Amino acid sequence: MSEMKLFSMALKDFFTRPILKIALYPFFITLILMYVLFFTAADFGLDSMQNHVLQVQQQHIAMENGEMVTTTTNETYFGKGVIEYLLQFSITSWLVGFLVYTLGTIFVMLFSLFIALVVVGFLTPSILKVLQQRHYQNLEFKGYGNVVNTLWIFAKSFLVMILLFIILAPLYFIPVLNIVALNVPFYYFFYKLLNFDVTSTIMNKNEEAFIKTKEGNAFHVRTIVLYLISMIPFIALFSTVFYIVYLGHAYMNRLTQVREQEIPLDN
Numbered sequence: 001m002s003e004m005k006l007f008s009m010a011l012k013d014f015f016t017r018p019i020l021k022i023a024l025y026p027f028f029i030t031l032i033l034m035y036v037l038f039f040t041a042a043d044f045g046l047d048s049m050q051n052h053v054l055q056v057q058q059q060h061i062a063m064e065n066g067e068m069v070t071t072t073t074n075e076t077y078f079g080k081g082v083i084e085y086l087l088q089f090s091i092t093s094w095l096v097g098f099l100v101y102t103l104g105t106i107f108v109m110l111f112s113l114f115i116a117l118v119v120v121g122f123l124t125p126s127i128l129k130v131l132q133q134r135h136y137q138n139l140e141f142k143g144y145g146n147v148v149n150t151l152w153i154f155a156k157s158f159l160v161m162i163l164l165f166i167i168l169a170p171l172y173f174i175p176v177l178n179i180v181a182l183n184v185p186f187y188y189f190f191y192k193l194l195n196f197d198v199t200s201t202i203m204n205k206n207e208e209a210f211i212k213t214k215e216g217n218a219f220h221v222r223t224i225v226l227y228l229i230s231m232i233p234f235i236a237l238f239s240t241v242f243y244i245v246y247l248g249h250a251y252m253n254r255l256t257q258v259r260e261q262e263i264p265l266d267n
Helices: 003-014 017-049 080-086 090-135 147-167 169-173 177-202 205-230 236-260
Strands: 053-064 067-078
Touching: 003 017, 003 090, 003 236, 017 090, 017 236, 090 147, 090 177, 090 236, 147 169, 147 177, 169 177, 177 205, 177 236, 205 236
Parallel strands: none
Antiparallel strands: 053 067
């Protein structure tokens, strides 16, 4: 099946009532968690500012009785006053705004993607069951996923992601390369969880190993494209369900071919 046909089928299935109902869960859960985290972080940041003091020495020149008189004043700013003082100047105001919006946007996108992946992991069996009933009635699910190996894959992928962050740290200070280096750990986590959710639901480990050996690169390309789509602000709030639908079609289509060809695979 061509890639365009797979994408078209996934898009049509995504906009059906059963899938759209499921898609609302990661959307609202992620939105609520982001809302709570934002205000928690904002309160923490403002509270921490209460311990900061900024002392400013200013000179004032005035004319008194025809003579230039210079006076020096010392002003001290506490807590929120530090921010208010800095925002008086255009350069610092621009810099603060840039850091807040740029870093905040990146953090929100990556955090929303992280949360959405965790939430959609619980919904994957329901999503794939809908696809099975609509298109693959003769395909039997022989999944090997359970609570233990799901938690293991999550913990393992998370630790590798943290390790990649540490290893790639020197590249964060190099323009352009820092963008790639920052996204590599997140892509690894994205790829591992998304593909595991699908394969562990519909096939056994030997079938998974066979398909990844034959078409591993194709699934890497698909996942990279999906990850790049996730970088569009806030799209990850609802698009992760579509990712499962799309990869579900790709894997189930290939799995059907493997079983029809009766390729000898040990269970």
